[in-house]
Amino acid sequence: MTNLEDKTLGYVTSVFPNKIQIEIDDITAFKKNVDEALGDLKIGSYLEISDNGGGKLIAIIESYKIELKEKDSTDDQEEVDKKVEPVYIIDAIPLGTIIEDSFVRGCDTLTIPPKGAKPAMHSDIKLIYENGFKLKERFLFSKLAQDNSIEIPVNGNKFFNKHFAIIGSSGSGKSHTTAKIIQKAVGAKDGTFELNNSHIVIFDIHNEYKTAFPNANLLDISNIVLPYWLLNGEELEELFLDTSDRNNYNQTSVLRRAITENKKKHNPKLTEVTFGTPCKFDIKEISNCLYNIHNETTDYTNNLIVKLATKDLVCSDINNKYKEFFWLIRNLVVLKKISYNDNC
Numbered sequence: 009m010t011n012l013e014d015k016t017l018g019y020v021t022s023v024f025p026n027k028i029q030i031e032i033d034d035i036t037a038f039k040k041n042v043d044e045a046l047g048d049l050k051i052g053s054y055l056e057i058s059d060n061g062g063g064k065l066i067a068i069i070e071s072y073k074i075e076l077k078e079k080d081s082t083d084d085q086e087e088v089d090k091k092v093e094p095v096y097i098i099d100a101i102p103l104g105t106i107i108e109d110s111f112v113r114g115c116d117t118l119t120i121p122p123k124g125a126k127p128a129m130h131s132d133i134k135l136i137y138e139n140g141f142k143l144k145e146r147f148l149f150s151k152l153a154q155d156n157s158i159e160i161p162v163n164g165n166k167f168f169n170k171h172f173a174i175i176g177s178s179g180s181g182k183s184h185t186t187a188k189i190i191q192k193a194v195g196a197k198d199g200t201f202e203l204n205n206s207h208i209v210i211f212d213i214h215n216e217y218k219t220a221f222p223n224a225n226l227l228d229i230s231n232i233v234l235p236y237w238l239l240n241g242e243e244l245e246e247l248f249l250d251t252s253d254r255n256n257y258n259q260t261s262v263l264r265r266a267i268t269e270n271k272k273k274h275n276p277k278l279t280e281v282t283f284g285t286p287c288k289f290d291i292k293e294i295s296n297c298l299y300n301i302h303n304e305t306t307d308y309t310n311n312l313i314v315k316l317a318t319k320d321l322v323c324s325d326i327n328n329k330y331k332e333f334f335w336l337i338r339n340l341v342v343l344k345k346i347s348y349n350d351n352c
Contacts, residue, residue: 031095078091110139133155263294305341314338
């Protein structure tokens with residue numbers, strides 16, 4: 009049991025670099041110190057831990073547990089069934105120290121032993137966030153959950169110069185939070201942090217932000233055109249081939265070679281070009297090539313000799329054949345089909 013006469017205080021039982029443990033004998037008396045503006049005492053609430061030197065450490069409740077302890081012995085037989093009472097053990101994370109109406113991160117100035125713990129006051133919590141940044145660095149888009157009158161700023165330059173994520177379950181407000189942050193950033197004109205001449209691009213896959221930014225330049229399927237050569241390999245195969253055909257391996261091989269050779273033709277300055285390289289090629293020439301390959305008739309002794317209606321086309325190698333087929337639809341010799349009667 010505590011020897012402190014003031015039952016409205018908790019007392020510190022252990023101190024670690026990143027955690028402070030506080031024991032509370034009378035939770036009802038302790039909660040009388042809670043500032044009405046901050047609501048009830050709960051996980052996430054702020055505590056004040058003071059010492060005899062006038063120091064004031066601010067910590068936040070991380071977790072708590074309840075232990076049952078025996079009461080002091082008594083001769084009153086009527087109290088036999090009431091030998092235990094609950095004691096609250098609170099684990100709190102230290103945030104920093106208030107020194108001369110200024111909040112300083114860290115907790116190395118508190119003297120030993122600490123005097124006692126109690127719920128932090130509204131004015132002390134407000135100090136944590138009021139003087140953390142210079143005015144032009146303050147970017148504000150949120151308020152303290154326990155008290156909406158306390159604004160929570162961040163350093164705008166650091167906030168937008170690093171990667172950050174907004175994470176939550178479905179329906180928790182991720183899209184709303186994202187819209188709120190961007191609206192605050194582009195609308196800040198009061199001398200605080202401003203995104204001057206910044207460009208913000210939102211990939212609105214689920215069409216959630218159109219109403220939040222009515223003056224934004226909206227690009228969608230109705231007004232944006234992308235060149236076909238920006239399609240990746242899988243998309244190009246879906247465009248040219250029947251992907252439901254399980255036996256289209258040869259078709260895939262021909263298409264890949266044709267597009268690769270055509271990319272090399274139209275991008276001679278590139279040292280290395282593959283099927284997946286995002287560079288320009290001529291889709292009309294690809295169509296010509298595929299048509300010619302599908303209908304070609306070659307010399308049975310050499311498949312690099314293509315039989316044309318006028319004269320033979322002799323190619324030096326397979327790549328040269330593809331290049332010859334790019335130019336136009338060739339007038340190819342039609343392979344004569346032998347009927348049953350012709351063999352009689």
